[in-house]
Amino acid sequence: MLEKKDIDLEKTVLVGVVTKNQDVDKSNEYLDELEFLTYTAGGKVLKRFTQKMDAPNPKTFIGTGKIEEVRQFIEEHQIGTAIFDDELSSAQERNISKILDCKVLDRTNLILDIFAQRAQTSYARTQVELAQCEYLLPRLKGMWTHLERQKGGIGMRGPGETEIETDRRIVRDKIALLKAKIKTIDKQQAVQRGNRGKMVRVALVGYTNVGKSTLMNVISKSKVFAENKLFATLDTTVRKVVIQNLPFLMSDTVGFIRKLPTQLIDSFKSTLDEVREADLLLHIVDISHLNFEEHIESVNKILGEIDCTDKPIIMVFNKIDAYKAEPYDATDLQVERTKAHYSLQEWKKTWMHKVGKNALFISALNKENLDDFKKRVYDEVREIHVTRFPYNYFLYPDYNED
Ligand SMILES: Nc1nc2c(ncn2[C@@H]2O[C@H](COP(=O)(O)OP(=O)(O)OP(=O)(O)O)[C@@H](O)[C@H]2O)c(=O)[nH]1
Numbered sequence: 001m002l003e004k005k006d007i008d009l010e011k012t013v014l015v016g017v018v019t020k021n022q023d024v025d026k027s028n029e030y031l032d033e034l035e036f037l038t039y040t041a042g043g044k045v046l047k048r049f050t051q052k053m054d055a056p057n058p059k060t061f062i063g064t065g066k067i068e069e070v071r072q073f074i075e076e077h078q079i080g081t082a083i084f085d086d087e088l089s090s091a092q093e094r095n096i097s098k099i100l101d102c103k104v105l106d107r108t109n110l111i112l113d114i115f116a117q118r119a120q121t122s123y124a125r126t127q128v129e130l131a132q133c134e135y136l137l138p139r140l141k142g143m144w145t146h147l148e149r150q151k152g153g154i155g156m157r158g159p160g161e162t163e164i165e166t167d168r169r170i171v172r173d174k175i176a177l178l179k180a181k182i183k184t185i186d187k188q189q190a191v192q193r194g195n196r197g198k199m200v201r202v203a204l205v206g207y208t209n210v211g212k213s214t215l216m217n218v219i220s221k222s223k224v225f226a227e228n229k230l231f232a233t234l235d236t237t238v239r240k241v242v243i244q245n246l247p248f249l250m251s252d253t254v255g256f257i258r259k260l261p262t263q264l265i266d267s268f269k270s271t272l273d274e275v276r277e278a279d280l281l282l283h284i285v286d287i288s289h290l291n292f293e294e295h296i297e298s299v300n301k302i303l304g305e306i307d308c309t310d311k312p313i314i315m316v317f318n319k320i321d322a323y324k325a326e327p328y329d330a331t332d333l334q335v336e337r338t339k340a341h342y343s344l345q346e347w348k349k350t351w352m353h354k355v356g357k358n359a360l361f362i363s364a365l366n367k368e369n370l371d372d373f374k375k376r377v378y379d380e381v382r383e384i385h386v387t388r389f390p391y392n393y394f395l396y397p398d399y400n401e402d
Pocket residue numbers: 206207208209210211212213214215225226227228229230231232233234253254255256318319320321322362363364365366
């Protein structure tokens with residue numbers, strides 16, 4: 001029997017491309033992630049379409065034959081939404097929705113929509129709304145010309161133009177308003193952060209769904225919302241944590257994702273201040289995810305964009321309980337041994353080689369290796385702490401295992 005939950009899910013199809021820089025496997029991995037995003041947003045995927053192409057079609061993104069194939073499927077299965085993995089121009093979006101006769105979204109739309117659904121506090125809502133307006137503004141012109149054409153020429157030309165302008169002005173005014181609102185809250189938050197004194201600040205960063213909130217809960221015995229969907233956390237939570245007798249602040253914040261819309265990075269700047277002002281970053285990685293190395297790159301790219309690359313970083317590889325290497329048969333000459341066949345031990349070696357003691361392997365869920373984790377964080381925080389309060393040095397002895 002179908003659960004009610006399943007019936008409520010919106011029916012969707014996904015569309016992606018295979019290009020020179022994106023082979024079939026990569027394209028599939030990206031579509032896996034897009035499917036997870038769709039599920040998080042409240043949709044279920046009935047079919048995926050991919051097309052091999054050198055460059056996207058400027059009018060319809062994919063080729064005319066392919067789009068007809070998608071159209072037929074959509075008509076047959078009464079699908080409400082088609083989701084494209086890549087960003088569509090406003091012209092493409094318009095053309096495609098005309099042909100497919102359904103809602104057309106791209107990856108950015110989808111992420112913005114999830115953020116909008118998930119925003120709990122008025123602060124998060126304001127930031128998401130700002131990102132949505134920023135996304136909308138350059139697309140407004142196209143939307144109106146579309147309507148204009150539908151309504152026909154005479155009498156529409158003048159007012160049409162004016163309407164674009166009025167509409168733009170409304171959105172621009174809204175943007176100004178939202179920015180002012182954010183500024184006010186920022187001031188309050190800066191004061192709050194100032195009140196925390198000189199305590200050492202540690203920020204958990206990482207790709208979405210890697211277990212940041214779970215780890216935060218385990219370490220600080222708090223209750224931050226964690227679940228197996230993307231972007232469970234949008235606001236930043238800060239907790240005081242004490243390891244041995246050394247107190248410091250730990251923050252859990254919004255997760256990153258490949259191609260995080262720039263509008264979101266911009267409007268979440270203040271949420272990300274917690275990361276920017278941190279003394280130490282713990283970069284949490286889901287090692288059980290097939291693409292974890294690419295996730296690390298995406299996170300590093302975003303850390304670069306928010307000027308955080310010069311901070312000390314500890315790499316924390318989480319979910320070791322769920323790590324499975326692909327089975328490797330040494331006698332099979334057809335299959336070359338790759339990283340997918342690495343054992344956990346080999347990954348440890350690789351990363352210890354890269355960053356030395358700043359690579360930890362844990363399971364936040366099963367509380368595995370948490371002592372190693374605590375010890376490493378303790379040592380690092382103590383080092384920062386005693387440079388800040390040299391007279392406190394005697395207070396903090398070496399980490400005591402029991
Ligand atoms: N198997 C396994 N699952 C884990 C582990 N840690 C967290 N999880 C699961 O991973 C999922 C995501 O955990 P969260 O703590 O919400 O992840 P997050 O990084 O805070 O995610 P966002 O807030 O969405 O960015 C949840 O279903 C957790 O139960 C772990 O060590 N092992």
